[in-house]
Amino acid sequence: MKEQRHTCTLRVNGEDAAVVFAVHHTLLEVLREEVGLTGTKHGCELGECGTCTVLIDGKAVLSCLELAVECEGREIETVEGLMIGNELHPLQSAFADLGAAQCGYCTPGILMAAKGLLAENPSPSRDHVIEALGGNLCRCTGYHKILEAVEWGAAILRGDLASRPPPEVFHGDRIPGEEVVDA
């Protein structure tokens, strides 16, 4: 059984990658198997979970639904390209600091969806964030910290920390608080 193969150059994270792949392969498969960027995750390959989200020409798309052949000549961005030089992107540092990544499997897709949102709307409201992440499932966190991390990352990017102080790392009440009472 011979697969029809296609040769082309994809532009990923600002660099050209020459790749050969079966014509029916999705962008997700080509990124992971041919380009060797495994940060973008498989969750369903059905367009239902969001773990495979990448940016194409700045817009968040599900890479499991894109044919790689159709991505030639377009700017593809994955989680591996998110860092700014040697520094974490503010979204990344916000996710790390707030504990928004639990098992971490949904994280790359969510980061890319968030970056796509902030490109369009640098000061999104909570509802905007929820809407932009509507297609990204997370089975671990209960979302709250993810939403906060996106908002905080946005504030850092805007250089607007005065109006948006860092959220608390730990939200809950703690009994007995800090005081220690002796018997």
Add this chain to the structure above:
Amino acid sequence: MTEEMKIKVGFGDTFRELTVRIPDGDIPPYQPGDPLDLVGTSEIRLDAVAKVTGTAEFTYDRQPKGLIYGKILRSPHANANIRSIDVSQARALEGVRAVLTTPDVFEDSTARYAGAEIAAVAADSEAIADEAVRMIEVDYEVLPFCVTIDDSMAEGAPKVGRGNQENVDRVSPRARRRRRGGEINADAEASMVARMKEREKTVDKLFAKSKGVVEGEFRTQVQTHAPLETHGVVCDWDGKNLLCYGSSQATFGFKRELGSSRGPVGAKDVRVICEYVGGGFGSKFSAGREGVLGAMLAREAGKPVRLMLDRKEEQTSAGNRPDSLQKLKMGVAADGTILAYRVRSWGTPGTGTGGAGAHNDGIYNLGEIDKVEYGVRTNCGGARAHRAPGWPQGVFALEQMMDMGAQSVGLDPIEFRKRNDDHPIRTAQYDIAREKIGWDRPRVRGGAATVCRGVGVASNLWFSAGGRGTQVMVRVHKDGQVEVRNGAQDIGTGTRTVMGMVAAEELGLPLARVRTFIGDTRDPQGPGSGGSTTIGSITPAARLAGYVAKQRLLEVVAARKNWPIDQLGLRRGHVTRSGDPVLSFDAACQLMEEDVIEVLESRKANYAGFSDTNAGVQCAEVEVDTETGEVRVIKVVAVADAGKLINPMLAESQVRGGVSQGVGYALLERRIMDSQEGRMVNPNLEMYKLLGAVDCPEIEVVLFDVYNGKSNTSVMGLGEPPIVATAAAVANAVSDAIGVRITEIPITPRKVLEALGRKGSDTGKKGE
């Protein structure tokens, strides 16, 4: 020899002294007022950066050189016997490297659910593997089937099992079985039946004496684990030795399974690596048939094989939480004391009957209990342990009965619970939950308007002090490097981080100064991530290993500097003498004669502590639209007890995650089986709905910091307890909002409207 000593246990402002016997070689637990720099702080996960940069390598991401691809052929029939399998065409296809069949590998010629493994292939590309799977010809003897417990329990239902397996089996109480063959001893069975009859009578008498008697019938659905990373392995052989990258929550469990000489793989030496896993929730303890097939395909092909399940396989074949049908009865005395409780419950864990039980006793004092549980076989994908196995379904029913019981004697639901609860921690949690949810605020409730609100309460308990069988290694190098090692996995709970924290605390180092190694069976043995016992098992060993390494280092310093050792300590990167820093940690390491101090310490046995169980209370507030039937969970307050808190941020994350899964269980998730075709109708994430960001309520977490004193870290794990109470609290809130009880989850708009319809037609009749 064990050492007897007095420790303080308790929480809040009430501590008491307890005399305990600390096991030989162990150190006493953290005590209130201990000067701790790391423990109790919200340190950022050690692997946070790997996770946000995409460098964290999950099983799916492993690509050893020469990797080929595995694929499983699955049965399209719900119940069949395999007469023969012809793999000749598949084998002949170019690019196919290995073909295996289930009858050969597992000596099993049945296919008892649609999705059962029939054969597997490995090929040079996924497309070839797909094609090869299609070319396998199977001759099935197709049999009638049952895919719901109602079908299976019906008179004259087709038989799911083989031989003399009945569809319905009493799983508890159970008579003793004969040693071999598993047959029930007839005499033992007869005396068990007689005892059950006695119990029934006792409980009947108490019902007759009760002021309030309430009865209910409850149903819960099958819930799948739906981790975002599916199950699977990447396997690579080196002669007789197997290297298995597995999406696992029990690296050592995988190792035992694949290495067992009685198993089909029987590898001589197995190394399992799982540094990152995209969720497990109980479903990834076993390598499963997919893991075994992956390993055997790789051996036959002589090349590394990746066999990861696709989403459909994940949802049908990789485990689930059994459903339940629970018929309950409760008798309550006039003062609100529960006198008696009866349970008859059924549940289906797939083609077997084990693990079907619903835990609907054990939290409250329920008086005399008469409980019988049945497992029901169906032609469905099998259950695997699922976050607090048996509890969310049981507590869903129990907590509604508690509300009904309270009503029968005119008591407030929370007051009623307190009256029947003596847990030392939970009794302190009710009022906090009550206040935080605004229990006593006026609300439009009882279906009195189009949009109504209601509140509900439910409790949980857990048994997660952890136990023996874990070892942690600490190495202090002459150049100041510190390693902390344990081979267990971190399924997102933060195991790596807390292990590092307790060891670093002993060594007086910031967390960033220790390097942690996990998820590799070459390192010392660790627990499976189960029963929420990982943290309780690993941290005491890590703390002890850190402590012993510290002592060894201080001995070196004392000898070389001629300082009395009892004046020395380690804190904030320094050796301290009488509390003052005198030497940097690195300089102290330089004094070592050998290159490394290596310490391997075991988790010692638990000792008497404050409480054997950890407790929680949750309250939910919901809004129900009585015209559309839509339910929105506004807020959940989760009061939880994790023993001594090591890292509040991580503990909080566990609670949020558990609650959000619980809300999904209450409102959305449900495996749907087609009774005609015998297949799962929604094996995907579109029709099988997980809670999304849009539906997720506000979750307020309150963590109790309990000096539990059962081990040297006093920790209790927190993975499972938070999911136990949520669906129950939501259901009670819905009935508070609409004035009628919904006895089945998920609570869909249709069920709400039906319930409101029932209520409408009931008006005029005498209310109970």
